[in-house]
Amino acid sequence: MQVTSSYGVEIRKQNIPIRHTLRIYRSAVSYLIQVYKEAWGELSEISNAKKRFNEAEHLVHGTKKNQARYDFDLHFPKLPSYLRRSAIQHALGSVASYETRRELWKNGKLTGKPKITQENHAMPVFYRDVMYREAGETEDAAYLKLYDGHDWKWFRVRLLHTDMEYLRKHWTGKKASAPTLEKRHHKYFLRFSYTEEKNLSKTAVKAQTICSVDLGINTDAVCTIMRADGTVLGRRFISFPSDKDRLYRVLGRIRRFQRQHGAGQIHSRWAYAKRLNMELSRKVSGAITACAREYQADVIVFEYLKMQGKKTGSRKQRLHMWRKRDIQKLCEHQAHRSGIRVSRVSACNTSRLAYDGSGIVARNPENHSLCTFTAGKQYNCDLSAAYNIGARYFIRELIKPLPETERSSLEAKVPAVKRRTSCVYADLRLLSQELGSRYTA
Known part of the structure; x- marks a missing residue:
């Protein structure tokens, strides 16, 4: 069977335009969600996933042989093709999920009318060679193609040394998938996924x-x-008594703080307890x-x-x-x-x-x-x-x-x-x- 493992490598704080890239990518996804919601009637008739994706791309991206129906290229010029396809895939999944839940709600199988939100939390995928390049086998860095507010350029990104040492020790020689950007605790990470083929035990029950x-x-x-x-x-x-004792002490502090000041300013303490x-x-x-x-x-x-x-x-x-x-x-x-x-x-x-x-x-x-x-x-x-x-x-x-x-x-x-x-x-x-x-x- 295939076993998929992932590991997030922290991006060190530096002057790189990650927020600009996130903003334009999420704006593209929001635009595409609105487009595919309007055109879902014709897209839903295509059962083949690959053909549906191609038709969805033809609706928003113009070429010499194709005239786009929507002016996506005018709103998002120079958007890298792989990033555009990632946004299309995310928007198609969101609209398909919404339409499925809406049908269940109409048939009485789901309580509460479903909603589709334009403000999403989509994260871009940095495809290798075109969006992501490795700096070197021994370097704690990589190159990402980011949007600086005017154009898409390559930026050298420093990665946390301990995370890179872990990857070199345990995953050297194994091919990683294209990294996905993610944000946790006000920090940005590149999440790598590794797929392994494992044979599970086939021992007879009596043995x-x-x-x-x-x-x-x-x-x-x-x-x-x-x-x-x-x-x-x-x-x-x-x-693990020491770990549980530390957790219960934190929960006790939270309980006393809420009793005195209410639950409005306790989010950081709860986040620490959950970690x-x-x-x-x-x-x-x-x-x-x-x-x-x-x-x-x-x-x-x-x-x-x-x-x-x-x-x-x-x-x-x-x-x-x-x-x-x-x-x-x-x-x-x-x-x-x-x-x-x-x-x-x-x-x-x-x-x-x-x-x-x-x-x-x-x-x-x-x-x-x-x-x-x-x-x-x-x-x-x-x-x-x-x-x-x-x-x-x-x-x-x-x-x-x-x-x-x-x-x-x-x-x-x-x-x-x-x-x-x-x-x-x-x-x-x-x-x-x-x-x-x-x-x-």
């Missing part, structure tokens, strides 16, 4: 080693390395992937975590700041780069049921990470959940390909596997014993 992960709030993640017969090869508790939270997500996902690589796992198993609706209680802010989806998304990308697959199972009752099959656990009110089984045994609740997550994956993958008669026979011997939302680690052990006895017999 697989998985890393089942239970994401939490007190403990960031608990990883369990497991085989198909229920053998546990390793366990790891992942937690800390995102950095914590990157560290957690990296630690999970490192654990899976260390034990040569074939699959990383997560839960389907859906937390919709209003959050209440004393822990609602922690639940709101919990970036569970970002952790899974980052971990999935890193896992695919290492050839590891990612799978998900139902999260229902994974923490509520004891891994030994004894039933519902009782949470410790003083330490929420601990629980008490029915037999009186105390155990880590997150670790028990990680066992159950891995067991549900193997139960599903072992039973799913079996013929109906054999599956029914197994379910009769191990009735607990019929209902996937109540399966636990003990059920996997019973299922593994039953499958082993059948094959030996």
Whole structure:
């Protein structure tokens, strides 16, 4: 499969006309959006994307063989052809999206009448050789074709040394796509994308080693390395207490500031808290992937975590700041780069049921990470959940390909596997014993 990675290189502050270039590019996109909105009736009849793009370009760009219907070339003279085509592509996508949403709104499938905005936040793509040139393999610079208010000229742009060192260390010899300009935190970046061909693990289920992960709030993640017969090869508790403590201190300052001064002047503090939270997500996902690589796992198993609706209680802010989806998304990308697959199972009752099959656990009110089984045994609740997550994956993958008669026979011997939302680690052990006895017999 193809795995796409991207990295943003910061442009050092200097006297280059980036704002002029952005202004004229966004003005061109706004002009084209208005044009294609008027001409969408004839453009929508062209089903082929390439032919539609060519017809859209003929409407605004005149040549010896084509008379343009709109005076785009008069409003934006000397606009580079590649930049014009990038603007056309962006405007076509915006109008197509608007028309699709408008049809859904007309049919009652979408609430709220959609709007198309002329003031956009489009960013130009600097195509190689015509808009972007590399200064040298060892230089921390590049050449960009920018608009200085009068004409399009080449400008030498200095790039951040640490970013360039990272690209040289990890991506040397791999071809990057045309860089896209982006703006973050009042700084400009050139974002490069790299595409790799990776072969994901094709190990049979019975020979697989998985890393089942239970994401939490007190403990960031608990990883369990497991085989198909229920053998546990390793366990790891992942937690970054100093990072979480720093985040909670910032949230406390925000809470006190809002109580005294209101929420009107707190945007910068919230932005800082979000950056800390995102950095914590990157560290957690990296630690999970490192654990899976260390034990040569074939699959990383997560839960389907859906937390919709209003959050209440004393822990609602922690639940709101919990970036569970970002952790899974980052971990999935890193896992695919290492050839590891990612799978998900139902999260229902994974923490509520004891891994030994004894039933519902009782949470410790003083330490929420601990629980008490029915037999009186105390155990880590997150670790028990990680066992159950891995067991549900193997139960599903072992039973799913079996013929109906054999599956029914197994379910009769191990009735607990019929209902996937109540399966636990003990059920996997019973299922593994039953499958082993059948094959030996």
